Amino acid sequence: MSGYTGKANIAAAFNREYTDRVPSRVIQGLSPGLALSPVTPKEIRTQPDKFVEVMAALIKAAPSDATSVLIEDAALIAEGAGTKAGLTRQDVAARTQKAIPLIEEKSDLIRWELPDLPQGERLPYFLNICRLASRGLAETAIDPMVSGPWTNAIAWRGMENLIYDTVDDPRFVGELLDYATRYTKMVAGSLLETGISTLTIVDPSASLSVLTPDMFRTWVRPCLAELIEHLNQQTKIPVILHICGYVEPILPDLISLGADGLSIDQLCPLKSVIDISQKSTVVIGNVSTLTFLEGTGKDIEREVADCIETGAGDSGFILCSGCTVPDNAPFENVKRFLEYGRSYGTEFISGLKRDRPQLFPTG
Numbered sequence: 181m182s183g184y185t186g187k188a189n190i191a192a193a194f195n196r197e198y199t200d201r202v203p204s205r206v207i208q209g210l211s212p213g214l215a216l217s218p219v220t221p222k223e224i225r226t227q228p229d230k231f232v233e234v235m236a237a238l239i240k241a242a243p244s245d246a247t248s249v250l251i252e253d254a255a256l257i258a259e260g261a262g263t264k265a266g267l268t269r270q271d272v273a274a275r276t277q278k279a280i281p282l283i284e285e286k287s288d289l290i291r292w293e294l295p296d297l298p299q300g301e302r303l304p305y306f307l308n309i310c311r312l313a314s315r316g317l318a319e320t321a322i323d324p325m326v327s328g329p330w331t332n333a334i335a336w337r338g339m340e341n342l343i344y345d346t347v348d349d350p351r352f353v354g355e356l357l358d359y360a361t362r363y364t365k366m367v368a369g370s371l372l373e374t375g376i377s378t379l380t381i382v383d384p385s386a387s388l389s390v391l392t393p394d395m396f397r398t399w400v401r402p403c404l405a406e407l408i409e410h411l412n413q414q415t416k417i418p419v420i421l422h423i424c425g426y427v428e429p430i431l432p433d434l435i436s437l438g439a440d441g442l443s444i445d446q447l448c449p450l451k452s453v454i455d456i457s458q459k460s461t462v463v464i465g466n467v468s469t470l471t472f473l474e475g476t477g478k479d480i481e482r483e484v485a486d487c488i489e490t491g492a493g494d495s496g497f498i499l500c501s502g503c504t505v506p507d508n509a510p511f512e513n514v515k516r517f518l519e520y521g522r523s524y525g526t527e528f529i530s531g532l533k534r535d536r537p538q539l540f541p542t543g
Contacts, residue, residue, distance in 0.1 A: 187246075190245050191377070198532075204525055207504045213235065219233055228305060231309050242514050242518050246320060246377065247323065251367060253269075259301060260367075262293045263293045263294075264292060265288070283356070289352070325382050326381055329403035353399060365407060378420055378440075381419065382422045382424075387424055409438065420443055445466055446467070465491075469504070469505055472505045473513075484499065488521075
């Protein structure tokens with residue numbers, strides 16, 4: 181057994197070192213953990229200690245070097261809409277179900293006023309989860325995931341509307357993205373004092389599966405650059421960027437943003453990220469979530485080995501699922517991913533250190 185904690189394995193990667201193996205983690209929701217504990221879905225939505233209890237059950241069943249906390253729900257989106265918007269979580273849930281945007285009339289944005297979210301009703305729930313998890317799951321890296329500005333803007337305006345707005349009313353888009361960036365800064369910044377190990381910004385709606393490269397560079401990149409620079413000035417905690425979907429043509433843009441880590445999914449070739457990043461960022465990924473859902477144990481092993489052999493050379497690398505593992509994926513596949521990741525990751529690093537004994541000082 182390794183003498184290093186999961187948190188130590190993650191920290192070593194961000195120091196461009198390795199312990200005795202490649203760090204391995206999975207991104208997953210809490211649904212599989214509900215079958216492993218007596219906690220109910222209602223309890224995890226309202227009681228931070230119950231949320232952490234389910235996290236602990238998942239980690240015990242399938243030890244991961246890091247675990248995620250998604251900082252988002254209808255109540256927080258409603259509160260983030262502003263103190264003058266008059267929206268409730270029920271409004272948000274009902275509008276979302278009917279695909280009705282929170283900003284139907286663009287003039288409504290004038291009435292929005294960003295509230296003091298850390299002193300509000302919903303964000304403290306997530307802050308308490310991170311505090312409790314950081315203390316109670318001390319050997320695991322706690323990694324809250326915060327939606328990026330473009331994704332938050334879509335949550336309020338709607339994807340189709342916002343894309344049309346970039347042509348019809350670019351001034352409005354700029355104002356909305358400015359608000360969304362300030363909102364994201366507040367949410368992300370409030371997490372920095374909770375004992376977390378890393379912080380991930382997720383902007384899934386900003387990939388080239390949705391936007392053109394020019395749209396990304398015009399609208400998304402400036403917001404992410406401002407946000408990441410702000411966070412880097414506030415903390416030494418590693419800041420990670422994750423954008424789902426196809427991003428290969430904008431990889432130089434993503435890498436230039438200055439995030440400590442770049443998390444990619446299966447649509448982006450891992451080798452391309454390694455080659456383009458030139459060790460400037462820790463690369464995180466990217467076993468296909470479809471393999472978790474439909475693959476066999478052997479399929480999992482094959483992808484794990486491919487990722488480690490491609491990514492875990494001289495540069496910092498963390499083995500991870502490409503995105504959030506589907507809730508209905510066989511839990512045995514998650515366990516096999518983590519087990520084989522530890523086993524093969526140990527074998528791989530042992531070989532590197534044997535050939536180049538001075539390369540990784542923490543081991």
